[in-house]
Amino acid sequence: MPAHPVNASSSDQPVNALQQILGFTEPIFNAPMAGAAGGELAAAVSAAGGFGMLGIGGNVTKEWMDREAPLAASSGRGWGAGLMAWVLAKNLEPLEHVLAHGPSFVCISFGDPGPAAALAHESGSLVGMQVGNAAELSRALEDDIDVVICRGNEGGGHGRNEVSTLPLLQLALERAGKPVIAAGGLATAAGVAAVLGAGASAAWIGTRFAAATESMSHQNIKAAIGAADIDDTVYTRAFDIAQRIDWPVQYGGRALRNEFSDTWAEDIEALAAAVGADDTLTKQVDDARAKGDTSLAPIYAGQSAGLSAAGQSAAEIVADLAGFRSVLEQAARRWSTS
Structure with missing residues (x-):
């Protein structure tokens, strides 16, 4: 108790x-x-x-x-x-x-x-x-x-x-x-x-x-949140799949849209196949997170980013x-x- x-x-x-x-x-x-x-x-x-x-x-x-x-x-x-x-x-x-x-x-x-x-x-x-x-x-x-x-x-x-x-x-x-x-x-x-x-x-x-x-x-992540609008987010499992993080499928993530999500968020099957083929995408996203590259890294933020x-x-x-x-x-x- x-x-x-x-x-x-x-x-x-x-x-x-x-x-x-x-x-x-x-x-x-x-x-x-x-x-x-x-x-x-x-x-x-x-x-x-x-x-x-x-x-x-x-x-x-x-x-x-x-x-x-x-x-x-x-x-x-x-x-x-x-x-x-x-x-x-x-x-x-x-x-x-x-x-x-x-x-x-x-x-x-x-x-x-x-x-x-x-x-x-x-x-x-x-x-x-x-x-x-x-x-x-x-x-x-x-x-x-x-x-x-x-x-x-x-x-x-x-x-x-x-x-x-x-x-x-x-x-x-x-x-x-x-x-x-x-x-x-x-x-x-x-x-x-x-x-x-x-x-x-x-x-x-x-x-x-x-x-x-x-x-x-990362400072770049903070800046991206500060610059976002309330309708700039996407709900997706794409970032987890790319990083090979085994979150349960019912728990996706809401993040700011970026080049990576625009490419893969609506094509999860193709993403999974690409990640399964070799380490290229996983390494790219992992490196992007370390460097604060907001075009590829997940920027987890809610709709209140615009506020x-x-x-x-x-x-x-x-x-x-x-x-x-x-x-x-x-x-x-x-x-x-x-």
Whole structure:
């Protein structure tokens, strides 16, 4: 069981029980984006009053964890980590490594959390799960999950492409007796106000933080996100196939369109054949990622890329998003019946 059971529907809980447990002052989580959300970003978000998350990729080493996790904790405030269930199904070591550093929250997504959730609870961490459809929501309502993260298909990076944020959030708020966090397409104070006003306990922000100064993303990636429009993304498995990363087929990735996706996103069979023939494409994309070549490298970003800017610090982003209070106050006055 979790160290701090949290039940959003209980009458003896405060309005935002999750905030009381995790200690954030601003209901803003940076999404745990592997390759972007390192210790520096997580620490900066937490120091600004939000809740910083560390992204644990499939090939992360213990040495990387031992370097980045203390950075994430360096603000002296709570922090968390996000991991992939399909990776942990093969090997629980990445979770064991991060739990040794004492995160107060762990998000286990993209597959059944299974034994990983129990292990995190044993260490005293709350456990969250990202959901992208009704079936995953039903799984997240089981007792071993404390927090539901509703990720709509507007969101960047990997996830399902079945339901948008608002319908999924409404369903979760109707069904869940536990905190619900909204994710997907959120990048402004107005967007945060919309989901908090609906009843979410926090907003889960990826794309805008991917372009933050503290993000581990290549500078060219950040610039591309800052220059994009809301309709410049594509949902595809092409980048995973090219890199020979065995993400489950139901979890494609939303990224900015580029020359590579324009060539291959609609011709997955031909891409798979080309990758199977030799290492040329895989090497090209791997090299492009290392060099920040945005014509070939995956630039994982959601539809909120058109609402994001490069060159902002995490503190500036959190402060801007904290303007949700003013938005809600104005809305309350506008629609008051008195």
